[in-house]
Amino acid sequence: MDNDEPLEPETKDESDSVSALQSSNETLYCEAEAPVAVEKEKPARESSETDLEIEDTEKFFTTGQKELYLEACKLVGVVPVSYFIRNMEESYINLNHHGLGPNGTKAIAIALVNNYRIKSLDLSHNKFCDKAGEYLGQMLAINVGLQSLDLSWNHLYIRGVVALCNGLRSNVSLKKLDLSMNSFGNEGAAALGEVLRLNSYLTYLDLSSNNITNDGLSKISRALELNESLKVLKLFLNPISMDGAVLLILSIKRNPKSRMEDIDISNVLVSEQFVKILDGVCAIHPQLDVIYKSVQAPSAKKTLFTWTNPVKLIQSYADQNKISVLDFFRSLNPSGEMMMPVGEFRKAMIQQNKVPINRYQVRELIKKLGEKTGMVDFSFLKMTRS
DSSP: OOOOOOSSOOOHHHHHHSOOOOOSSSOOOOOOOOOHHHHHHSOOOOOTTSOOOOSOHHHHHHSOHHHHHHHHHHHHTOOOOHHHHHTTTSSEEEOTTSOOHHHHHHHHHHHHTTOOSOOEEEOOSSOOOHHHHHHHHHHHTTOOSOOEEEOOSSOOHHHHHHHHHHHHTTOSSOOEEEOOSOOOHHHHHHHHHHHHHHOSSOOEEEOOSSOOOHHHHHHHHHHHTTOSSOOEEEOTTSOOOHHHHHHHHHHHHTOTTOOOOEEEEEEEEEOHHHHHHHHHHHHHOTTOEEEEEEESOHHHHHHHTTOOOHHHHHHHHHHHTTOOHHHHHHHHSTTOOSEEEHHHHHHHHHHOSSSOOOHHHHHHHHHHHOOTTSEEEOTTOOOOOO
């Protein structure tokens, strides 16, 4: 983390000359060069919890990014983050553990309203509290550049996430959102369910450890019956039972246009009946993989440890047909390239009829091929024909 210093001295006179803040329409705006006479007529600064008023909309959208951020910092009374200023032209910015708080976040949000260069932003561990959720929601309603946003560990709570969702409903660029560890519970889950029902851009959503129960999950599940964009949903460490998990996977089954690939409920114990239901869902959506804790059945556990290594199965097929393992994998990709998106690879492996392999073995295979980037890469396989 940078040891951020003010870029300009802030004297008492400078502080007194800063324009007052008002909360007229709860909209993020930056006040620009108001006449002195008007400044004197304004009421004294109410608090740092209010929003910024606009007086020159043209300047708000034409001022340089650095100047706009510095002005915003003065208006809300925070020290500018030097790292942010130095990297405003970069596509990725990491501001985690910067202690931004609500007002520091407000200044960042103002600077991001008209910024299209920053594509990925990490704001995790910044003690936002709920008010910052409002500022970020207002920004997201306008910003068309951000594609990935990490807001984990920020105490957004219910009010903050609900406000954030108000902006997400109209956002058309964000694809990846991490809201883990924010304690917003079922009310926040309901607001996110409404977003998923309307938003067709989000592909990745992490809601881990947010006190979401079956009630909140049911709101999300209903939205997933309509959603056609989400591919990854993480619900780890939420107090969800198997009944809630069943509702979740059945929502995918009811949606023929679902693109869901990965669901993480890895703290949930399931039954053999759940596994049978999941098998039926995966028959319709072969790209889907659901990670759960374990199956409450000794026979299932025994089977888990007796599966044949999937690589050995593929190697055996390759040897019999006098081809390389690499040739086998390349045959799964219509383009013949060495890399494939994880979901497409999983679907191709389940649907191929050359090697008898189940979805659990496919999961292990994907781990071996590496999936951290959302792609599997088999270019390292240099096995020659037998």
